[in-house]
Amino acid sequence: MKVKTTETHHDSQHLEHFRSLLSEHMAKKGLRSTDQRRLIVETFFLSPSHVSIEELLSQVRKQDSRVGYATVYRTLKLLTECGVAYERKFGDGLTRYELADDASHHDHLICVECGTIVEFEEPEIELLQERIAKKHGFVLRNHKHEMYGVCGECQARA
DSSP states (O other): OOOOOOOOOOOHHHHHHHHHHHHHHHHHHTOOOOHHHHHHHHHHHHSOSSEEHHHHHHHHHTTOTTOOHHHHHHHHHHHHHTTSEEEEEOSSSOEEEEEOOGGGOOEEEEETTTOOEEEEOOHHHHHHHHHHHHHTTOOOOOOOOEEEEOOHHHHHHO
C-alpha cells in the first residue's frame, strides 16, 4: 500500500521543547546521546508526518549508512515513551510516527485503496466529542479519530 502524507513543519522553539523533553527522559533513564541517535531524532523532526521506521531509516542512511533498523526502532520507541512522538497504526500493517503536537490536534482520513492519509481539524467534531463524553460522565484526556474510505483520486480511477 502506497502512503502519501501531508507535510508538518514545526518552528525551532517547538522543536527545542521536544529536545528538552527527550533530554530529561534520557537523563532519568541513564541513557547517553549518541551521534546516531541525534541524527535519527533530527531527521524525524524534519520528516513528513506519519513516517514509518523503514522510511526514516532510508532517510537517515543517506547521512550515515551504518545506522541500523534496531537503532531507529529503539529511538522511535524512546521518542514515544517521553511524549515527543505518537505511534499510529492505520491498518496498512505499518507502524507510523508523528510529532506529538497537542497544540494542533488533528484527525485523519485514510484511503483504504492507495493509503493516502489526510490530516484535518474540525471544531464541530471536537465539540460533539466533548458533549458525548459529558453526557456519559467522562472527562476526555485524549482521543484519536480515524476515518477509513476511498479518496477522490481512487474513486475517479474506478
